[in-house]
Amino acid sequence: MIEQRPTEERRKSSAALDEARLRQQAIGVRLRQMFDEIVNEDVPDEFLEILRRADSRAEKG
Amino acid sequence: MSESPKPASPRSGADDEAFKRELVQLIPHLRAFARTLCGDPAAADDLAQDAMMKAWDARASFQMGTNMKAWTFMILRNQFYSEKRRSWRQSQLDQEAAERTLVAVDDPEAPVALDELRQGLAMLPPEQREALILVGAGGFAYEEAAEICNCAVGTVKSRVSRARRALHAILDEGAYDRDGAAAGDAMRSILADAERLSTVR
Numbered sequence: 001m002i003e004q005r006p007t008e009e010r011r012k013s014s015a016a017l018d019e020a021r022l023r024q025q026a027i028g029v030r031l032r033q034m035f036d037e038i039v040n041e042d043v044p045d046e047f048l049e050i051l052r053r054a055d056s057r058a059e060k061g
Numbered sequence: 062m063s064e065s066p067k068p069a070s071p072r073s074g075a076d077d078e079a080f081k082r083e084l085v086q087l088i089p090h091l092r093a094f095a096r097t098l099c100g101d102p103a104a105a106d107d108l109a110q111d112a113m114m115k116a117w118d119a120r121a122s123f124q125m126g127t128n129m130k131a132w133t134f135m136i137l138r139n140q141f142y143s144e145k146r147r148s149w150r151q152s153q154l155d156q157e158a159a160e161r162t163l164v165a166v167d168d169p170e171a172p173v174a175l176d177e178l179r180q181g182l183a184m185l186p187p188e189q190r191e192a193l194i195l196v197g198a199g200g201f202a203y204e205e206a207a208e209i210c211n212c213a214v215g216t217v218k219s220r221v222s223r224a225r226r227a228l229h230a231i232l233d234e235g236a237y238d239r240d241g242a243a244a245g246d247a248m249r250s251i252l253a254d255a256e257r258l259s260t261v262r
């Protein structure tokens with residue numbers, strides 16, 4: 001009975017640690033998703049157009 | 062002009078083609094990195110285009126076979142800071158983020174809402190944000206991120222860990238303190254604290 005309290009406390013704090021770790025993992029996953037979402041977008045034609053123009057300039061001179 | 066071959070020319074058309082192929086594959090990543098720095102998608106695409114052209118113009122100085130992704134990210138980052146978009150963006154986004162956090166979260170069950178995460182990121186000091194993005198989302202090793210940010214590896218590590226802690230705290234405040242005012246105050250104090258810490262080297 002007397003020892004119940006510290007055990008309970010320990011369990012609570014380890015549960016809090018687990019929760020913090022899970023939360024941190026969730027943030028990490030979300031962060032990658034956010035970045036990958038943009039990576040997976042179609043690249044606007046403008047980018048390739050600009051590069052094409054620069055390339056033909058390079059060929060000319 | 063002359064009939065002699067061009068042994069003096071260090072680059073061939075084939076070199077340029079190989080460079081261009083690799084550069085084109087990196088465009089989506091440059092856009093993503095630019096957006097995390099700029100926030101605004103249109104400004105981010107301008108920045109990514111500038112960086113792409115800078116990389117193309119500097120292609121002769123790139124060593125084929127080395128890490129082109131890290132190299133182009135470094136160019137983009139330098140471009141971003143040299144144009145002083147930083148101060149413009151900082152003041153604008155911090156203000157917007159602070160205002161939006163006062164709005165209640167739509168889905169209380171969502172573990173980490175994307176919008177919340179964006180707002181949380183915007184609250185971080187820029188050095189911490191870019192370190193976290195490069196390592197946590199861009200897939201760079203600490204050493205590569207240090208090279209991109211032109212700082213020591215240990216600095217990147219501490220920025221990433223501070224960013225993680227701050228983001229965690231910001232998101233939790235957002236999730237648990239929905240009445241607005243308290244969350245806003247807490248976030249401002251976290252931001253001030255993070256800013257203070259980031260000036261200590």
